[in-house]
Amino acid sequence: MGRAPRPVSLEDAELIESVKAGQTEAYGELVRKYQDRVFNACWRICGHLEDARDLTQEAFLKGYEGLPGFRQESSFYTWIFRIVVNLALSHRREAQRRRDVSLEQGLHLVGSQADGLAKRVGHKDGDDPAGAASEAELHGCVVRALQVLDDDHRAVIVLRDIEGFSYREIAEILQIPPGTVKSRVHRARLALCQAIRPALTRND
């Protein structure tokens, strides 16, 4: 059950050793190798492309700074992702504090957790015009729903369904028990399900 954390690949290990030996260009290789995944994860977590670019860069800089302490017990990607998620969530909290005040106004979750989450993500259900929803519309619906998910739930969805991490890896990245990962993944999906159900129904 569950995939074991990926060990550091041989190639990564060599690059990391090179970096530690002072070959800074090797770090550039690592960045190039993982920047797309990091960038997309940042984007989906923080919801803003330009910020994602900055966060990606900042994460790799922090990664470089922390590389001497990296013991290669997990994959480099898992390790860098821990930095990424922390940065992105922190940024998100800060941004939300500034600009998303209205989102939280009048928000009173009732019933089950999933129902509450669904209320948050489903607030635009009625916005779609009648008619079949295209895939693009469904994507738009999913993106909106993702962006109003609770940070913790959005993070697990991004890690699991977009980045394909195993539950154990997610647990390691977020530093929470695997059982918690499992429940968060499901609650988040359930909330997303409820949010996009009308669009899915129209699309059927």
Add this chain to the structure above:
Amino acid sequence: MSNIDQEQLGEWLSAYLDGELNPEQRELVEGRLREDESARRLLDELRRTVNLVSSLPRHCAPGSIAEDVQLHVERSELLGEPEEPSVRSGGRRRPVLAVLSMAAALGLFAVGLRIIVTNRATEPQMGESIVALAPDQGKGRHIAELAEEEVASQPKGGPRREARPTKAVAMRDTSAESALTSDQPAPPADRSEKEMSLVATADFSRKIRAGLGTESVSTHAFANETVRLRVVARDDADRDTVTDKVVAYLAERRAADLAVAMTEGSDRTALASSFYYRGDPGINYVEPSEQQVLVRASRRELEGMMDELERYLPATDSVALVAGPLSIHGLGRARTALYGLGEPAPAVTMGRGPYALGDKAEAVDGERGEKDLTSPDTTPARVDDLFDDLLETIGLDPEKLAGLPAPKPDVAPDGPSTSKAPTVAKAKKAEAYDRLVTPATVGAQDASARAGGRGGRKDEAPALEGPPSLVERRLKALEDLRRGAKRPEPSEGPGIGGVTAAPEKVAAVSPGSETVAMQPDEPYVTLVVQVMVGKPEPPKPAKAARAAKSKTKPKPQDEKKPRKSRAAE
């Protein structure tokens, strides 16, 4: 398994989809699926959702990230990274990051200054396309020179350059290029942290100045710079109108070979625009609900346009103008200024966007205690001075702005203010704002208003009769722009310094200077006019109240919830 509650079943179904169940659990779930139609429906729904999420569009990371990270890393190596930074610094600051941040920040200002420095010692008149990039003295001095002076610690001057560009036409600072090769930073071995910071600053600034083509600098990011003008409007309709006005302005005043793109953010993808200017692709990102107008031009042109645009779009309580250098893909931190916004005083602080109406920028990463940019080692007083320079040179000096006359000549301001408190009565500001958002026909901006020096604001702009859609109007405006159909004659009004344009060359006349030609390969500047909707932020609750609020914020309770069913299982 039959006793399993719905939530437990859901978790197992999700885990089943993910291949995260052990064989025994999988068998139980499959058994349940065989006999329970609702479970099958839920599984199907979960699967479709997962497929949708996993098929969301992906973007490639901007190509400059690796280069920029590499650059920073190399610089930190060059400067000599302390082995135990946290111990050595004796605090939470991390010197290397501080150095990099400071270098990036000061470099950022340098970029901004380089772009838009004008010599305000002689207040340019509207339409003058000014420009002294680095006047010999006063506020326009280039940041790098200041940094170098301090680094050198050679009061008698070290090799201060005598030949400084005096006009913005010096697009390529060749003297700085030679400085780059002849004045490399000294080895850091014996230098204090402060000295290293300054070395970094000087080095970074020198590279930027010289830059433009040196191999060790991310040339694209530095050679072709970006500045932004952000307008925060009250609602969607206002935003649309403001965007119209910007487009109208450009349609009237641009040079023929400006590349202009206009786009709207969408919910689905934030990738905004991609356009080409002299074969060089430009990409910018737009937030949902945001609109952008992007212009590429030579610095000279842009300087004039920034100046005009800021007058064209009045600063009122309801419209925030944020002008400053965009991230140069450095640490993504730009110092910007916010004005108006109904705040009792204009906010001129450090931070990074996006900002909402009513926001004041705050220290970057304040929550994480990484106020590197304001570290004492970065000589904040000097940084402040430089930033004040920046504000002043782009005409957004807080005091000036606070005392800015209402946009209409017959609306008298309350008079210039020496304090930073707004001096224009609220009603007048509201009136000014209403004028701003009065629908105006694209291209029909009042020439007489322009002649009055206020960039075509027109109170009597007729309401549109059966107006074409915004898209139609904008397309028409852009079409006009491409044709150059509405190019004003130099004598018509305060255009961009009497710019004349040709397909491959843009000639500009600076006051008292000769005509210069922009070469096809000359670096350009991108102006991003961001028009977005902001909502006034409610008064910020006290810290305790915020804390209480955050406690009431619904949080998942999955970790805490008793798992009776699981226990039973």
